[in-house]
Amino acid sequence: MPKLTAFDIQKMKQEGKKITMLTAYDYSLASIFDEAKIDILLIGDSMGQAIYGASTTLEVTLNMTIRHTQAVARGAVNYSLIIADMPFLSFGLTVDETVANAGRLIKEGHAEAVKLEGSSDNRIKEIEAMVDIGIPVQGHIGLIPQSAYKLGGYKVQGKNESYFSEEQLLSDAKRLEAAGCFSIILEAIPLAVAKKITESISIPTIGIGAGPNCDGQVLVCYDMLGCTSGHKPKFVKQYVNLHQIILDAVNKYAKEVKDGSYPSLEHSYEG
Ligand code: KIV
Numbered sequence: 255m256p257k258l259t260a261f262d263i264q265k266m267k268q269e270g271k272k273i274t275m276l277t278a279y280d281y282s283l284a285s286i287f288d289e290a291k292i293d294i295l296l297i298g299d300s301m302g303q304a305i306y307g308a309s310t311t312l313e314v315t316l317n318m319t320i321r322h323t324q325a326v327a328r329g330a331v332n333y334s335l336i337i338a339d340m341p342f343l344s345f346g347l348t349v350d351e352t353v354a355n356a357g358r359l360i361k362e363g364h365a366e367a368v369k370l371e372g373s374s375d376n377r378i379k380e381i382e383a384m385v386d387i388g389i390p391v392q393g394h395i396g397l398i399p400q401s402a403y404k405l406g407g408y409k410v411q412g413k414n415e416s417y418f419s420e421e422q423l424l425s426d427a428k429r430l431e432a433a434g435c436f437s438i439i440l441e442a443i444p445l446a447v448a449k450k451i452t453e454s455i456s457i458p459t460i461g462i463g464a465g466p467n468c469d470g471q472v473l474v475c476y477d478m479l480g481c482t483s484g485h486k487p488k489f490v491k492q493y494v495n496l497h498q499i500i501l502d503a504v505n506k507y508a509k510e511v512k513d514g515s516y517p518s519l520e521h522s523y524e525g
Pocket of ligand 1: 277297299300301339462474
């Protein structure tokens with residue numbers, strides 16, 4: 255089966271096929287996710303927290319994203335579509351700068367598409383310019399973490415009291431579709447709103463905290479693998495507790511080094 259393209263992802267909605275997506279930041283996990291035939295790997299700016307221990311995504315830079323995209327691209331060689339997340343301020347200044355920065359993610363990082371947050375008039379112009387030059391773009395609405403300060407925190411959107419109303423999200427999704435996005439991330443919105451959006455547009459919606467009616471789902475890989483500690487959002491399902499598995503293995507290694515049982519003859523060169 256050849257490597258997926260943005261065009262293939264777009265078609266999956268018409269074909270009624272659910273889309274799988276995970277974040278990936280390095281070569282080793284990307285190789286495993288590619289082997290598991292995860293449809294999309296996102297080099298998300300969630301690397302700020304997951305890899306660098308920051309409290310927000312805001313300190314992630316374009317150069318960091320390029321380096322991690324290169325690593326993922328070396329791992330995901332057979333199947334998964336590779337999308338690089340445009341970090342804070344790599345877009346939003348001028349349209350030309352946005353296109354040039356997306357171009358670096360493609361040319362230097364070997365991304366096959368880019369994602370960016372938001373749906374303002376400026377964002378629409380940037381998306382149109384990127385699509386015009388041949389770069390597939392994934393939109394992202396709802397709880398957009400790069401705007402968390404503006405939204406009043408990491409809060410569910412599309413509710414009465416939230417920054418983005420249900421009507422706003424619905425019209426934003428249609429604007430992103432019209433601008434040429436091949437799919438849209440819906441983050442932290444009520445499942446009924448996600449259903450309405452999904453039924454109103456012809457491009458796939460990929461939910462994270464948006465319920466089961468989206469065309470696909472995405473999770474931060476370290477969350478579903480159980481590597482992260484601290485607050486776990488309601489929508490996260492932990493499929494394995496890697497934290498405990500790694501802790502047990504490392505404790506066993508340390509004990510064996512201390513008591514001299516590692517390395518044994520089996521793990522030593524003789525002669
Ligand atoms: O950076 C990220 O991981 C994301 C996903 C949550 C969609 O944007």
